[in-house]
Amino acid sequence: MRKKLPLLLMAIMPLASFAQSAQSKVSVHPKKQAVTKQAKPHLLAAPVAYCTPALDCTDGDLISNVTFAGINNTTTCSPAGYGDYTSVSNTTTLLAGETYPIAVTVGDGWPNENVSVWIDYNKNDIFDASEFTYVGNVNTVSSGLTVTGNIPIATGTANGSYRMRVRVAADGANADDNTLACDEEQGYGETEDYTLIIGAPAPTGCLTATNGQYPAATFTPNCNGAVGNITTAAWLNEYSKVNVIAGTTYTFSTSVNTYFITIGNEAGTAVLASGTGSVTYTPTANGVVRFYSHLSSNCDGTSSSHTRSVKCGTPPPPPTACTDFKTPSNNRENGGFFGGDTAQRLAIDIPVGSTGFTVHGMEPIVAGDATSFSFKFYSNNAGLPGAEIATRTGIIQSSVVTGTAFGYDFKKYTVAFDSPIDFTANTTYWVEVTSDAVAWESTTVNRLGSPDVFNNSGTSGAWVAGTTDYVFNLACSSLLAVGDASNTKFSFYPNPVVDYLNISASTKVESVTVHNIAGQKMPVSAKLVNGKVDMSRLAPGIYIITTVLEGGKKESFKVVKK
Incomplete structure (x- = not known):
């Protein structure tokens, strides 16, 4: 029995027809001797598939080309004046209720070469009068003349294949006679049959499934262009x-x-x-x-x-602000491994729009516990990471379990960069994340920018585009956009700090506030005690200390808590 592998470890389908009868007719073709034929009796015949007219096209009363809906068939005089070209069909889609042009090139046997068309819409093997269209005629003797007109496809015609009959006849007296599809009486002309395909042809395919259905659940796409x-x-x-x-x-x-x-x-x-x-x-x-x-x-x-x-669907518009850069979880759909036997590396793109911004950290969701994160930033090279432009060490601020899947707890880590990085407007960056966690959560439903990329021993060291996106969001709090309190009349130490942070200033410190990398205010006393701030109960990470000095002046600076 096969084993389904949910977690991606690597890179990440009619009644009888009656014979036609007529009174004896005399041809009026001036070039030919009058021809008289005996009237035929009304005979009840067994059902046959379409009548076959017998005409004479040897003296130039012929069809030399039919052009219609992609059919472009050039011919000479057919034996007995009938050509079966039902193997030829239109390549242009024909729709019921629409009208399409036709062009029929005729010979020079008679100055009144009339062109008519029938389409057997009811498929009864008979060209009925209601299925007739008169195209037109030429009234001069010259070879290679073309009769043009329009063929309306009957409204309500079902999609499928139909027979079309094209007839030319040297018969000025019967220019629009809709009963002559099977004519053998007039004598001079030619008939050709074609196949018309109306509407889209029924597709063919494979409905066999010896292995049944998989998965058992019906999939619902998230139509967001991904x-x-x-x-x-x-x-x-x-x-x-x-x-x-x-x-x-x-x-x-x-x-x-x-x-x-x-x-x-x-x-x-x-x-x-x-x-x-x-x-x-x-x-x-x-x-x-x-x-x-x-x-x-x-x-x-x-x-x-x-x-x-x-x-x-279509992709959502590109993000414009730092806080818009995130890929939501799809209920722990899958993940890409960090490192492992294939030394796998994982990266995402950040397509910055018309406004640049500063990034202070990232919140990835990973499978398993993490004690370290590091980040490499690359330029964009044809949709893949290009030249390395910066590195940052990650400082874990906090973590929270978002759920369990594949035997692992999935955790969202808030990770600060050891120093912020500026992203320039109208520039795409790639960010590689390295961690000692097991894997980085991925999704095929949500998408930011291009798909993720990976690099492992199976790719010969080259970055390759995947089919998912890794789950994360950027840490962009404006509280982090501060200086380092370099004023010589203001100082703080030690940095990094373990328990107490000392602050000294040439003027009185009225109040102190402490925020984490995500901009959350920490439960720390607003007053200095003996010139110190007690940070002993805070988790390791980067914090922003803001002091208000006598007179309202503010000083803000970053401190690393061990």
């Missing part, structure tokens, strides 16, 4: 169920771009869309679809593990 992994442990010949919303375009894909994808209805009885590697589908009603993956369109494949993903 790729959502339905499962990272999919097998071939298997399907997943996905909730869809009418009018929303969904892109279904597999991690192997040669795998064949089929989107079926919820019952698995009809193909809605199909393709290789990636398929786009827009449902017309809310509901559930099946997402199948196979090795090929032969509906084969067994147990090759891969990822089935779906994307919909």
Whole structure:
């Protein structure tokens, strides 16, 4: 039995027809001797598929080209004046209720070469009068003349394949006779049949699933423009169920771009869309679809593990303020390991907009306990980390458990940088986070900027784009944008401090406040006691000390608490 691996350890699919009869007719073609034919009796015949007219196109009463909806068929005189080109169909999509131009090039056998078209909409193997369109004629003797007109596709026509008959006849007296689709009486002309495809052709695909459904739950995409992994442990010949919303375009894909994808209805009885590697589908009603993956369109494949993903919607607008830079948790969906046997490294991007800002720390959510964090900052190089531009040591301020998954507590750590870093407007930065925690929580649902990147022994030391985003937010409190109290008439020591911080000034210190890196006020006495602030009960980390001196002057400075 296969083992599903939820935590990503590395980089992170009619009745009988009647024979036509007529009174004896005489051709009026001036170039040809009059031809008289005997009237045919009314015979009840067995059902046949479409009549085959017999005309004479050897004297130039012919069709030399038909151009219609992507059909561009150049021909010569067909045997007995009939050409079966039903293997030729339109490449332009035809829709019911719309009108499309047609051009038919005729010969020079007669100055009145009339062009007519029938489309068998009711599929009864008969070209009825109601299915007739008169295109037009030429009234001069010259080769290569083209008759143009328009063919309206009947309103309400169902999607599917239909036979179209195109007829040219040297018959000025019957220019618009809608009964001549099977004519053998007039004698001079040519008929050609084609296949029309109206509407989108029914898709083909694979609805077999020898490995059943996986996962058992129906996946609901978060349509924010990000790729959502339905499962990272999919097998071939298997399907997943996905909730869809009418009018929303969904892109279904597999991690192997040669795998064949089929989107079926919820019952698995009809193909809605199909393709290789990636398929786009827009449902017309809310509901559930099946997402199948196979090795090929032969509906084969067994147990090759891969990822089935779906994307919909548009990304949110880029963040503008420091506090907007965050990737929320998706209920501990997954995670990328720190270090390990593959020496894995993990990084995220910070696409700064039109306003720059200063960053004082980060709050990542990680799996397992952490005692250390460090940060490297890189320039952007074609969507990947480029040159290293800065490093910062992390000072853990606090942590809180956000939940448990995969056998680990997930914790949100508030980590201060040992010194702030300025991010310039209209610049993308990459931040690599290193920690002795087990893994960094990741999500396929929420997205900030580009997907995460990773670098491990399997990538030959190169940064590679993943398919998730790591969970974090930046620490941006304005309380941290302070100086270091360098005024010679004001001093403080020791720094770092363990228990008591000494403060001296040339004027009286009226009050003292202490805030942590997140801007929270600490429960410390507002008055100095013997020139000291008691910090013994505070957790290790970086704090901002603000003093108000006699006369209202303020001094603020940073202190590291061990």
